[in-house]
Amino acid sequence: MTTDANRSGEIDPPARLMMGPGPINAYPRVLRAMSAQLLGQFDREFTDLMNETMALYRGVFRTSNRQTFLIDGTARAGIEAALVSLIEPGDRVLVPIFGRFGHLLVEIAGRCDAEVHTLETDWGTIFDQDRLAAAVDRVQPKLLAVCHGDTSTTMAQPLDRIGRHCRDCGVLVYVDSTATLGGMALPADDWALDVVSAGLQKCLGGPSGSAPITVSDRAAAVIRGRRHVEQGLAGPGAGPGPRPETGLRIRSNYFDLAMLMDYWGGERLNHHTESGTMLYGARECARLVLEEGLEARCRRHEIAGRALRAGLGAMGLALYGDPDHRMANVTGIWIPDGVDGEAVRGRMIRDFSIEIGTSFGPLKGRIWRIGTMGYNAARPPVLTTLAALGACLAAEGARIDPVAAIPAAAAVFERLPGEAPP
Numbered sequence: 001m002t003t004d005a006n007r008s009g010e011i012d013p014p015a016r017l018m019m020g021p022g023p024i025n026a027y028p029r030v031l032r033a034m035s036a037q038l039l040g041q042f043d044r045e046f047t048d049l050m051n052e053t054m055a056l057y058r059g060v061f062r063t064s065n066r067q068t069f070l071i072d073g074t075a076r077a078g079i080e081a082a083l084v085s086l087i088e089p090g091d092r093v094l095v096p097i098f099g100r101f102g103h104l105l106v107e108i109a110g111r112c113d114a115e116v117h118t119l120e121t122d123w124g125t126i127f128d129q130d131r132l133a134a135a136v137d138r139v140q141p142k143l144l145a146v147c148h149g150d151t152s153t154t155m156a157q158p159l160d161r162i163g164r165h166c167r168d169c170g171v172l173v174y175v176d177s178t179a180t181l182g183g184m185a186l187p188a189d190d191w192a193l194d195v196v197s198a199g200l201q202k203c204l205g206g207p208s209g210s211a212p213i214t215v216s217d218r219a220a221a222v223i224r225g226r227r228h229v230e231q232g233l234a235g236p237g238a239g240p241g242p243r244p245e246t247g248l249r250i251r252s253n254y255f256d257l258a259m260l261m262d263y264w265g266g267e268r269l270n271h272h273t274e275s276g277t278m279l280y281g282a283r284e285c286a287r288l289v290l291e292e293g294l295e296a297r298c299r300r301h302e303i304a305g306r307a308l309r310a311g312l313g314a315m316g317l318a319l320y321g322d323p324d325h326r327m328a329n330v331t332g333i334w335i336p337d338g339v340d341g342e343a344v345r346g347r348m349i350r351d352f353s354i355e356i357g358t359s360f361g362p363l364k365g366r367i368w369r370i371g372t373m374g375y376n377a378a379r380p381p382v383l384t385t386l387a388a389l390g391a392c393l394a395a396e397g398a399r400i401d402p403v404a405a406i407p408a409a410a411a412v413f414e415r416l417p418g419e420a421p422p
């Protein structure tokens with residue numbers, strides 16, 4: 001008798017070139033690291049790897065924050081951990097919305113029973129930081145929660161001044177850098193950002209499932225005020241029992257950053273079972289960034305994005321959004337009138353095994369999104385994608401010039417040295 005178990009073979013996914021807004025192809029080195037054998041979570045070899053990973057991510061986040069570690073879960077887990085640990089019911093939180101991921105911050109802050117104040121700007125635009133500063137002065141929130149690169153609109157919000165302003169006003173700043181960490185500059189300490197979290201599946205070139213996070217000392221102090229120790233772990237020297245000394249207990253156990261700090265810190269207080277495989281992968285992602293150098297890495301993303309945009313423009317396609325504030329690593333493209341965007345994406349997969357992104361919300365069916373990040377921020381993936389897109393558009397009857405794209409993109413790579421990945 002045939003059972004489902006013997007019908008299903010060993011896993012063998014098709015070879016795709018993943019040029020959407022993430023996930024993208026992982027670095028082979030990351031995949032190799034993830035195939036290493038497991039260790040016990042309190043094995044000295046493993047805790048050394050945890051400590052190393054913390055140190056590596058301090059380099060990636062450009063921070064000296066002691067509290068720099070991983071949340072087990074996708075990027076959204078990092079966001080949720082930050083917000084649920086910082087926000088107490090009734091706290092005022094300010095969220096600037098310039099795309100879908102601003103709305104996500106509102107949604108999560110709302111679930112924490114925050115008094116949420118929002119600022120909105122049209123999709124495809126960003127906020128002037130003076131406007132953000134004025135809103136901070138007016139609302140006087142406990143927390144400003146903002147996305148750096150919002151993949152839904154492909155826009156990058158400048159954040160180099162607002163953190164300092166918030167620090168002067170005693171306001172904490174949380175930044176979602178899921179889509180930019182390791183591809184666009186975001187120096188947490190220089191920009192005075194208190195909590196920054198990310199995911200692996202974009203510029204860091206790993207799989208989703210681990211969320212690097214960094215927490216400033218002052219944010220850690222706020223979180224520590226809500227610290228308590230689980231009943232079953234409380235014992236001599238473990239600290240406050242089931243109720244925190246000050247502040248309200250954090251409403252999530254899994255995402256309780258105070259507990260996670262105890263787990264990743266010298267106390268090594270038991271919490272979840274850290275995923276060894278994800279730790280190995282996240283560690284390798286950080287090693288790749290630091291080996292290449294953050295500046296070189298950002299430059300590579302910048303060049304790959306520019307080359308892609310030059311090729312798309314030469315082909316006759318119009319780019320989406322404010323040209324001065326595009327993410328380096330994700331580009332939005334208007335789907336030409338009369339062209340079925342999904343038919344083109346379908347052809348790209350069928351004929352070339354290349355994935356490009358669709359979009360959602362008000363942009364559904366109107367733009368494609370192409371990512372040039374991590375392992376794929378390089379000449380061959382960019383030129384291959386342009387060639388394939390030109391062919392698919394021509395096959396769908398679009399009036400474009402598919403031949404012009406490659407020389408235009410190649411010229412950017414020639415003109416701007418620094419493209420090569422490690």
Ligand SMILES: Cc1ncc(COP(=O)(O)O)c(C=O)c1O
Nearest residue numbers: 074075076101150151178179199
């Ligand atoms: C800016 C941004 N934030 C958060 C997320 C959520 O990430 P995840 O799906 O890994 O939870 C994404 C995913 O695309 C994103 O682009």
